[in-house]
Amino acid sequence: MRAGAARDILDDVTHADRLRDVIDAVIEALDEGLDGRALAARAMLSPFHFNRLVRAGIGEPPAGFRRRLLLERAAWQLGRGASVTDAGLEAGYNAVEAFSRAFTRAHGVPPSRFAGQPRDFRLAAPNGIHFHPPGGLLLPGQPRTSTMDLSDRLVEHDHWHTARLLEQAATLSDAALDRHVRPGFVVHDFEGPEPDVRTMLERIVFTKEVWTAAIGGRDIPPRDDCSIAGLKARLAVVQPQFTALVRRIRDRNEWDDAFVDALCTPPVSFTFGSVIAHILTVGVVRRQTVIGALRDLGIADAEARDPIEWERMIATGNV
Secondary structure, eight states: OOTTHHHHHHTSHHHHHHHHHHHHHHHHTTTTTOOHHHHHHHTTSOHHHHHHHHHHHHSSOHHHHHHHHHHHHHHHHHHTTOOHHHHHHHTTOSSHHHHHHHHHHHHSSOHHHHTTSOOOSOOOOSSOOEEETTTEEEEOOOOOOSOOTTHHHHHHHHHHHHHHHHHHHTTSOHHHHTSOSSTTOOSOTTTOOOOSHHHHHHHHHHHHHHHHHHHHTOOOOOOOOOSHHHHHHHHHHHHHHHHHHHHHHHHTTOTTOEEEETTSSSOEEEEHHHHHHHHHHHHHHHHHHHHHHHHHTTOTTOOOOOHHHHHHHHHTTOO
């Protein structure tokens, strides 16, 4: 089956929704050891229609699809220091020997040697669907755009403006930073109010941290240091990661590729493009609010240059 077959299936909305249900059922049951009949029941399909939908949609039988995802996850775990025994048990193998044989057939190297070699944990797949750390899926998307030429400017301006606002906020006392100058200000209900400058700035940084980690398959960094110095340090760590991530997505035209975040309950899928747009958009909302709050706190020249003014400033060397 050709690699684009999954995308052809996903062009049909009804099939896409049904196939997504099936994929969700597989990932939710990844560690439950369910057979094909049980997986079909989880997806509320007969075994016949379940196998037919999966084969037509992703080019792999359900059992082979699940086994490949588990072996990809095992390889990722081995690369992070897991023992062969633990990785094998989590992949559903009760005997190390059986796991070793299956792993070696799939990856071309025994699990005991995998961590010591620079190898990708992903295996060849007819559909572009792969395990995505720490517990989700990476899904191919149907491209709708060729490039996003504004990405460099948007990312660089976002970083410069955030860093500048942090510098200006550093001149305030802790009491001023924590003063409720914007009571009732809420960007997202699930995050709660952001009444003070410190909270707004921390959430600008954390939004970038949490999504960069989610897309990159890394652990979410701690957010316990909310001092301005701490926020500067956190931004200095996450910004190069975020910039590299956006450039990779742009260069590979992966804006419409999606990943399933299994840490959400139930698992939720996001496209790379929507997440990057989310980070930059909510960053603008918060930065504009911080500008007004800083002015209220006595910083009359709170940085407000938009991308046009910022680019002219760079061109004239007035950075």
